[in-house]
Amino acid sequence: MKVVLQRVSSAEVTVDGRSVGAIGTGFVLLVGFKASDGEVEATWIADKIVGLRIFSDAEGKMNRSLNDVEGELLVVSQFTLYGDVRKGRRPSFIDAAPPEIAISLYDNFVAFLSERAPGRVETGEFGAAMDVELVNQGPVTILLER
Numbered sequence: 001m002k003v004v005l006q007r008v009s010s011a012e013v014t015v016d017g018r019s020v021g022a023i024g025t026g027f028v029l030l031v032g033f034k035a036s037d038g039e040v041e042a043t044w045i046a047d048k049i050v051g052l053r054i055f056s057d058a059e060g061k062m063n064r065s066l067n068d069v070e071g072e073l074l075v076v077s078q079f080t081l082y083g084d085v086r087k088g089r090r091p092s093f094i095d096a097a098p099p100e101i102a103i104s105l106y107d108n109f110v111a112f113l114s115e116r117a118p119g120r121v122e123t124g125e126f127g128a129a130m131d132v133e134l135v136n137q138g139p140v141t142i143l144l145e146r
Contacts, residue, residue: 001032001037001041001042001045001105002031002032002081002082002143002144003029003045003049003144003145004029004030004078004081004141005028005029005049005052005142005143006028006030006136006139006140006141007026007027007054007055007137007139007140007141008025008074008135008136008137009025009135010024010025010134010135011023011026011074011132011133011134012074012133012134013074013122013124013125013130013131013132013133014131015124015125015130020124021074021076021122023072023073023074023119023120024072025069025072025137026069026072026074027073028073028076028132029049029073029076029113030076030081030132031076031077031081032077032078032079032082033096033097033101034082034096034097035097035101037105042112043112044146046109046112046113047116048144049073050065050066050113050116050117050118051065051067052065052066052142053065054140054142055069055071066117066118066119067118070118070119071118071119072119072120072121072122073113073121073122074122074123074124074134075106075110075113075122075123075124076123076130077124077126077127079097079102080096081096082095099126099127102126106126110123
């Protein structure tokens with residue numbers, strides 16, 4: 001399981017010009033799964049995300065967590081995180097979980113986050129062509145993998 005986490009002051013995901021999810025201060029999570037991923041990986045990453053201390057405190061140090069700032073989450077499925085470009089010019093997605101497996105993994109991951117996160121958990125639309133607009137604060141971008 002891979003997650004690209006971006007700390008944001010705002011973010012929105014649209015499909016065909018219609019907003020399907022939007023947040024204020026928090027994290028945008030671009031999430032990809034392998035077929036072998038399961039509850040162990042998803043709960044570990046969900047706990048890690050909520051507890052990461054990457055928001056600034058009064059002294060400007062990254063010392064506050066999502067819980068501390070009552071932040072929100074925007075979770076966007078992105079199988080292309082498993083694109084392998086070592087050979088040729090076209091990425092291979094053989095390591096990415098197929099949709100029939102990834103949908104369940106994604107839904108469970110969103111549920112785990114909803115149980116742990118202090119604020120709203122918004123999502124994109126699984127399998128849709130989405131436009132993601134965000135203001136990366138910092139910028140802070142972290143890759144989590146399990």
